[in-house]
Amino acid sequence: xxxxxxxxxxxxxxxxxxxxxxxxxxxxxxxxxxxxxxxxxxxxxxxxxxxxxxxxxxxxxxxxxxxxxxxxxxxxxxxxxxxxxxxxxxxxxxxxxxxxxxxxxxxxxxxxxxxxxxxxxxxxxxxxxxxxxxxxxxxxxxxxxxxxxxxxxxxxxxxxxxxxxxxxxxxxxxxx
Amino acid sequence: xxxxxxxxxxxxxxxxxxxxxxxxxxxxxxxxxxxxxxxxxxxxxxxxxxxxxxxxxxxxxxxxxxxxxxxxxxxxxxxxxxxxxxxxxxxxxxxxxxxxxxxxxxxxxxxxxxxxxxxxxxxxxxxxxxxxxxxxxxxxxxxxxxxxxxxxxxxxxxxxxxxxxxxxxxxxxxxxxxxxxxxxxxxxxxxxxxxxxxxxxxxxxxxxxxxxxxxxxxxxxxxxxxxxxxxxxxxxxxxxxxxxxxxxxxxxxxxxxxxxxxxxxxxxxxxxxxxxxxxxxxxxxxxxxxxxxxxxxxxxxxxxxxxxxxxxxxxxxxxxxxxxxxxxxxxxxxxxxxxxxxxxxxxxxxxxxxxxxxxxxxxxxxxxxxxxxxxxxxxxxxxxxxxxxxxxxxxxxxxxxxxxxxxxxxxxxxxxxxxxxxxxxxxxxxxxxxxxxxxxxxxxxxxxxxxxxx
Numbered sequence: 001x002x003x004x005x006x007x008x009x010x011x012x013x014x015x016x017x018x019x020x021x022x023x024x025x026x027x028x029x030x031x032x033x034x035x036x037x038x039x040x041x042x043x044x045x046x047x048x049x050x051x052x053x054x055x056x057x058x059x060x061x062x063x064x065x066x067x068x069x070x071x072x073x074x075x076x077x078x079x080x081x082x083x084x085x086x087x088x089x090x091x092x093x094x095x096x097x098x099x100x101x102x103x104x105x106x107x108x109x110x111x112x113x114x115x116x117x118x119x120x121x122x123x124x125x126x127x128x129x130x131x132x133x134x135x136x137x138x139x140x141x142x143x144x145x146x147x148x149x150x151x152x153x154x155x156x157x158x159x160x161x162x163x164x165x166x167x168x169x170x171x172x173x174x175x176x
Numbered sequence: 177x178x179x180x181x182x183x184x185x186x187x188x189x190x191x192x193x194x195x196x197x198x199x200x201x202x203x204x205x206x207x208x209x210x211x212x213x214x215x216x217x218x219x220x221x222x223x224x225x226x227x228x229x230x231x232x233x234x235x236x237x238x239x240x241x242x243x244x245x246x247x248x249x250x251x252x253x254x255x256x257x258x259x260x261x262x263x264x265x266x267x268x269x270x271x272x273x274x275x276x277x278x279x280x281x282x283x284x285x286x287x288x289x290x291x292x293x294x295x296x297x298x299x300x301x302x303x304x305x306x307x308x309x310x311x312x313x314x315x316x317x318x319x320x321x322x323x324x325x326x327x328x329x330x331x332x333x334x335x336x337x338x339x340x341x342x343x344x345x346x347x348x349x350x351x352x353x354x355x356x357x358x359x360x361x362x363x364x365x366x367x368x369x370x371x372x373x374x375x376x377x378x379x380x381x382x383x384x385x386x387x388x389x390x391x392x393x394x395x396x397x398x399x400x401x402x403x404x405x406x407x408x409x410x411x412x413x414x415x416x417x418x419x420x421x422x423x424x425x426x427x428x429x430x431x432x433x434x435x436x437x438x439x440x441x442x443x444x445x446x447x448x449x450x451x452x453x454x455x456x457x458x459x460x461x462x463x464x465x466x467x468x469x470x471x472x473x474x475x476x477x478x479x480x481x482x483x484x485x486x487x488x489x490x491x492x493x494x495x496x497x498x499x500x501x502x503x504x505x506x507x508x509x510x511x512x513x514x515x516x517x518x519x520x521x522x523x524x525x526x527x528x529x530x531x532x533x534x535x536x537x538x539x540x541x542x543x544x545x546x547x548x549x550x551x552x553x554x555x556x557x558x559x560x561x562x563x564x565x566x567x568x569x570x571x572x573x574x575x576x577x578x579x580x581x582x583x584x585x586x587x588x589x590x591x592x593x594x595x596x597x598x599x600x601x602x603x604x605x606x607x608x609x610x611x612x613x614x615x616x617x618x619x620x621x622x623x624x625x626x627x628x629x630x
Contacts (some may be wrong), residue, residue: 034387036386037388039391040392040395040615041391041619042619050389059400059404073320077320077329081329082329086333093332099335099341100337103342106349107348107349113397114401121390123359123382123384125380130385131367137360138194138364138367138368139193139195
């Protein structure tokens with residue numbers, strides 16, 4: 001029989017019920033496509049088995065780039081290209097370079113990290129996202145299960161599993 | 177399920193559910209503009225237009241339009257600049273520092289406070305740019321770009337240049353922090369909307385779906401941005417204070433300036449947040465989200481920072497006497513008893529004495545008193561900047577050049593322009609953007625509300 005749906009959605013009302021449900025569904029061998037929540041549910045990423053975000057590393061590396069860029073720029077301009085004695089200060093007054101170095105470190109770390117976040121999370125103004133359930137940005141938590149990824153398990157069994165794990169509704173969803 | 181805390185007062189009252197939060201906040205964005213909002217916007221735009229005459233005159237004629245003279249070379253312009261920057265600081269403080277300290281009470285007020293930061297920094301930036309005299313060239317000279325005079329570069333020893341970097345970084349990072357926070361809420365509005373509104377909020381929401389993986393990265397980004405913005409806040413006002421502290425002018429050349437300016441910034445910023453929040457909660461009927469708990473906690477911040485500022489004033493006086501430097505001693509006696517005594521004592525009354533009234537619980541939990549005192553603090557902090565700048569300059573090292581400063585209509589007009597600009601931007605924000613961070617309020621609802629999931 002040809003399937004006319006490709007996702008099964010479990011709708012949950014409460015974040016704690018959701019977290020228990022995720023654990024239960026994963027333990028039963030069903031692969032979860034993604035969970036959609038209207039607000040950040042702490043601990044959800046752990047039960048889903050996601051690795052920790054690597055964005056702090058991106059922030060650190062971009063910050064380091066900012067520090068190097070700022071120091072190099074100031075040294076080249078003030079000490080190499082046009083060295084001048086200003087206010088009796090040294091040609092390379094490092095303490096005076098601290099404010100600009102700090103600001104550029106913060107600027108590059110912030111923008112670099114946010115840029116990586118936007119790209120890795122596919123966030124862009126022209127994006128046409130697949131919305132599984134409109135209520136997932138309002139008051140409901142939505143667990144989406146891709147039927148194709150769970151071909152070895154019967155659809156009815158998955159639905160039963162979601163129902164028994166505390167879902168208030170279980171629906172089918174297909175995308176063109 | 178009902179969750180109540182016997183230890184703490186609820187942060188969201190009225191037995192709100194998740195759906196209620198969406199409804200209450202999105203109602204503003206989706207509904208027709210109210211008469212009060214339209215009247216407010218008309219007044220704000222009117223002020224903006226009136227003030228733009230002064231801005232136009234300043235750009236056309238030059239800063240000779242202002243009341244500056246040979247002795248008092250900085251007056252209302254830099255006073256207003258430091259004042260607006262200071263006001264901006266509470267936004268980042270509420271969103272970044274309180275996030276780091278896991279203070280849940282920030283969630284209802286952070287969005288509006290961050291918006292306030294951005295608009296206040298725009299207003300602040302107007303003044304140094306206009307003070308350059310030829311802003312179309314000034315912006316070019318302030319950047320480290322190669323120029324036609326040879327390889328002569330900007331002076332990285334100068335606190336004024338540090339300011340350029342500090343303010344522009346502060347503005348950009350605050351803007352990004354604010355926008356990242358808005359994305360999930362734009363998605364909520366998109367999913368409720370139809371037609372053109374759906375297209376606009378769809379673009380603004382960057383295709384947000386609320387996927388658990390995206391939330392995980394989002395939380396990491398928020399926390400790191402908060403970690404970066406916290407020292408940034410301190411650095412910005414520290415650097416603003418360096419504009420004065422690194423000079424040799426008596427009354428300015430003091431090491432207490434950085435912490436004193438930062439405390440003053442938080443003080444005035446929180447006062448402005450209170451002023452705006454009290455109006456917003458009333459106009460948009462958000463009393464269940466911006467509760468008396470929020471107002472009281474902000475008033476406590478005002479007592480603390482007001483007291484720090486008070487101690488700084490006294491310390492300055494003590495050090496002027498203790499240092500034995502006659503010029504320094506004279507500068508301070510002149511501040512308190514010279515021709516600008518009225519400004520000094522207005523500052524003392526508004527900033528040191530008035531906030532102490534918040535020690536009384538009845539006063540700090542009264543909307544009327546809080547609103548009035550928040551205005552008093554804002555006025556006092558303007559006087560503080562005026563006193564520091566003008567009283568230190570008007571009697572310089574040569575008694576023959578001593579002078580007074582009298583503002584002209586252009587001084588007043590440019591200041592009015594920034595008020596018009598600030599309130600126009602804030603009112604537009606309050607109408608078209610979700611004024612309360614829905615996603616964050618929902619995340620604390622279970623632990624901090626009277627009732628959830630009825």
